[in-house]
Amino acid sequence: xxxxxxxxxxxxxxxxxxxxxxxxxxxxxxxxxxxxxxxxxxxxxxxxxxxxxxxxxxxxxxxxxxxxxxxxxxxxxxxxxxxxxxxxxxxxxxxxxxxxxxxxxxxxxxxxxxxxxxxxxxxxxxxxxxxxxxxxxxxxxxxxxxxxxxxxxxxxxxxxxxxxxxxxxxxxxxxxxxxxxxxxxxxxxxxxxxxxxxxxxxxxxxxxxxxxxxxxxxxxxxxxxxxxxxxxxxxxxxxxxxxxxxxxxxxxxxxxxxxxxxxxxxxxxxxxxxxxxxxxxxxxxxxxxxxxxxxxxxxxxxxxxxxxxxxxxxxxxxxxxxxxxxxxxxxxxxxxxxxxxxxxxxxxxxxxxxxxxxxxxxxxxxxxxxxxxxxxxxxxxxxxxxxxxxxxxxxxxxxxxxxxxxxxxxxxxxxxxxxxxxxxxxxxxxxx
Amino acid sequence: xxxxxxxxxxxxxxxxxxxxxxxxxxxxxxxxxxxxxxxxxxxxxxxxxxxxxxxxxxxxxxxxxxxxxxxxxxxxxxxxxxxxxxxxxxxxxxxxxxxxxxxxxxxxxxxxxxxxxxxxxxxxxxxxxxxxxxxxxxxxxxxxxxxxxxxxxxxxxxxxxxxxxxxxxxxxxxxxxxxxxxxxxxxxxxxxxxxxxxxxxxxxxxxxxxxxxxxxxxxxxxxxxxxxxxxxxxxxxxxxxxxxxxxxxxxxxxxxxxxx
Numbered sequence: 001x002x003x004x005x006x007x008x009x010x011x012x013x014x015x016x017x018x019x020x021x022x023x024x025x026x027x028x029x030x031x032x033x034x035x036x037x038x039x040x041x042x043x044x045x046x047x048x049x050x051x052x053x054x055x056x057x058x059x060x061x062x063x064x065x066x067x068x069x070x071x072x073x074x075x076x077x078x079x080x081x082x083x084x085x086x087x088x089x090x091x092x093x094x095x096x097x098x099x100x101x102x103x104x105x106x107x108x109x110x111x112x113x114x115x116x117x118x119x120x121x122x123x124x125x126x127x128x129x130x131x132x133x134x135x136x137x138x139x140x141x142x143x144x145x146x147x148x149x150x151x152x153x154x155x156x157x158x159x160x161x162x163x164x165x166x167x168x169x170x171x172x173x174x175x176x177x178x179x180x181x182x183x184x185x186x187x188x189x190x191x192x193x194x195x196x197x198x199x200x201x202x203x204x205x206x207x208x209x210x211x212x213x214x215x216x217x218x219x220x221x222x223x224x225x226x227x228x229x230x231x232x233x234x235x236x237x238x239x240x241x242x243x244x245x246x247x248x249x250x251x252x253x254x255x256x257x258x259x260x261x262x263x264x265x266x267x268x269x270x271x272x273x274x275x276x277x278x279x280x281x282x283x284x285x286x287x288x289x290x291x292x293x294x295x296x297x298x299x300x301x302x303x304x305x306x307x308x309x310x311x312x313x314x315x316x317x318x319x320x321x322x323x324x325x326x327x328x329x330x331x332x333x334x335x336x337x338x339x340x341x342x343x344x345x346x347x348x349x350x351x352x353x354x355x356x357x358x359x360x361x362x363x364x365x366x367x368x369x370x371x372x373x374x375x376x377x378x379x380x381x382x383x384x385x386x387x388x389x390x391x392x393x394x395x396x397x398x399x400x401x402x403x404x405x406x407x408x409x410x411x412x413x414x415x416x417x418x419x420x421x422x423x424x425x426x427x428x429x430x431x432x
Numbered sequence: 433x434x435x436x437x438x439x440x441x442x443x444x445x446x447x448x449x450x451x452x453x454x455x456x457x458x459x460x461x462x463x464x465x466x467x468x469x470x471x472x473x474x475x476x477x478x479x480x481x482x483x484x485x486x487x488x489x490x491x492x493x494x495x496x497x498x499x500x501x502x503x504x505x506x507x508x509x510x511x512x513x514x515x516x517x518x519x520x521x522x523x524x525x526x527x528x529x530x531x532x533x534x535x536x537x538x539x540x541x542x543x544x545x546x547x548x549x550x551x552x553x554x555x556x557x558x559x560x561x562x563x564x565x566x567x568x569x570x571x572x573x574x575x576x577x578x579x580x581x582x583x584x585x586x587x588x589x590x591x592x593x594x595x596x597x598x599x600x601x602x603x604x605x606x607x608x609x610x611x612x613x614x615x616x617x618x619x620x621x622x623x624x625x626x627x628x629x630x631x632x633x634x635x636x637x638x639x640x641x642x643x644x645x646x647x648x649x650x651x652x653x654x655x656x657x658x659x660x661x662x663x664x665x666x667x668x669x670x671x672x673x674x675x676x677x678x679x680x681x682x683x684x685x686x687x688x689x690x691x692x
Contacts, residue, residue, distance in 0.1 A: 041518075165540065168540075171523075171531075172531050174521065175518065175523060175528070176517045176531070178512040178516055178517075179510065179512055181484075181485075182510035183505065183535055183587075184536035226522060229522060230522050231522055232521070232522045232523055
């Protein structure tokens with residue numbers, strides 16, 4: 001009940017401080033999610049960590065120079081040192097044998113260590129304003145004031161204007177940079193705009209989620225969204241919405257216990273969404289697993305049906321049908337599963353039970369004959385076109401028979417003609 | 433004198449001081465279907481990239497329709513190798529073909545109805561209309577290449593550069609693409625194709641440029657595609673040139689004097 005009261009109070013906009021935090025978080029989450037799409041698709045996710053971590057020395061210098069905790073100076077300082085990091089990474093990887101990933105790691109660790117040292121220096125200056133400066137490491141959304149909101153909101157607004165304006169530039173440059181250059185798009189300019197957007201988003205995010213975790217806030221929404229859609233624009237929209245919703249949830253959780261930093265909660269929320277996406281998205285793990293199970297079941301059913309047919313063809317000469325035990329003897333699967341498959345075939349009207357014996361219905365006979373026909377035709381095909389000896393063709397046909405579509409079956413029949421016998425001299429059943 | 437579609441004058445390109453193209457000179461008249469032929473690592477793709485200003489050059493210049501690239505860019509279409517892009521990118525077949533309707537200036541605007549119609553029309557020319565809503569990762573190699581050709585057709589250019597359009601595709605797609613190229617040639621387009629299969633070259637092209645770091649020959653296929661020229665093209669690099677290239681690379685020496 002208390003939770004509910006806190007929830008309604010939090011979202012009631014009655015408290016000016018909370019309203020600031022809410023608007024700020026909403027803008028930031030959206031901007032980070034959308035910019036993240038560009039970063040993930042340009043496969044430069046590592047560079048975000050370098051950008052955010054290297055903001056620390058700049059923030060400290062901004063504080064030392066101004067002597068006050070004015071967010072404007074701190075952000076300008078942070079953006080300056082982040083720009084320096086991007087420049088350094090580019091130059092190191094271009095001018096030396098050091099590859100880009102190593103260049104990122106080197107720049108990140110050097111600038112961040114330098115920042116931590118400076119943070120210590122600042123904290124020992126005795127300047128009373130410095131308290132709260134280390135909130136920049138993990139973020140403290142609750143400390144956002146009206147003037148902070150104006151600054152961070154302004155940075156997000158730049159993103160919201162730039163993204164639609166250069167939307168098509170981004171799309172063609174990210175998909176096919178060489179083609180984009182060939183129609184006259186300047187690669188360096190587009191890359192610089194993307195770097196600029198990352199820097200201002202990271203700068204806008206440090207107060208809310210902190211230097212260390214801002215990269216997750218940029219990368220996670222886009223990575224999750226890419227699992228749900230095949231459209232560039234929609235990826236960006238989903239990513240923005242995911243970023244906004246998860247940030248607000250994270251901020252609310254950290255509001256419940258004011259001693260906790262905001263960043264980790266936002267990231268934990270985002271991580272949950274990402275994990276759910278990996279499992280449940282259209283190409284996700286769960287869907288794949290279900291497909292595998294479905295395939296396994298349908299193969300078993302078709303094999304059981306085929307066994308009933310073959311037993312009748314070869315072994316049982318009377319008309320009484322076959323028992324469950326007999327079918328099971330000819331299938332390597334557990335009898336429990338064979339029983340289930342037989343029941344399913346019965347429900348589908350492919351077989352009927354008389355006493356203890358199963359017999360094929362007309363529909364069942366047709367279906368069984370189709371499977372046997374495909375199997376035997378495929379064996380012939382392998383023998384003729386892949387020059388396989390007849391004792392090598394059975395295993396391949398055993399799995400192929402379950403996947404052949406009516407269309408492929410027709411072409412197979414057309415290519416092979418209507419041969420009477422398969423490579424093992426068994427009769428191939430055709431539809432009358 | 434007949435107008436040249438492409439004029440390459442003393443073109444030299446090096447990667448990290450190692451020359452990959454030395455003093456290339458040739459002209460090709462308008463309206464030819466030209467094969468750029470040579471062994472692996474001969475600099476064929478680099479030649480196209482240098483012409484399209486996609487890679488820095490160390491010396492020389494090129495002209496397209498007797499003009500600089502920037503003056504005629506809208507008349508030129510370039511088709512990269514299909515492996516050069518990320519086919520997992522969130523885009524449909526139609527999205528990719530519509531990219532052909534963008535020019536550097538029109539990128540700030542939405543596509544018009546007319547642009548969309550042209551894209552659809554080009555998709556049907558390569559017989560990929562049924563696939564227009566498919567995600568690009570679902571295509572086979574040949575289909576990917578046809579989508580690229582459709583995008584180039586949508587550019588409605590007069591000159592086409594295609595980097596290895598026949599690499600890694602099935603025979604049916606190859607036949608279909610060559611038919612499209614012949615049709616384009618009939619409409620007066622000039623086409624340059626980087627190619628490495630000698631067997632088919634003689635059937636496909638009416639002009640060839642033979643390169644292996646240096647230019648071996650350029651001209652009408654009947655006169656140029658001779659056993660002697662091919663032997664020279666595929667007979668390896670000139671040892672002296674390679675040695676000098678190594679020297680330039682190890683000493684970071686410029687291949688042309690750099691003026692400060």
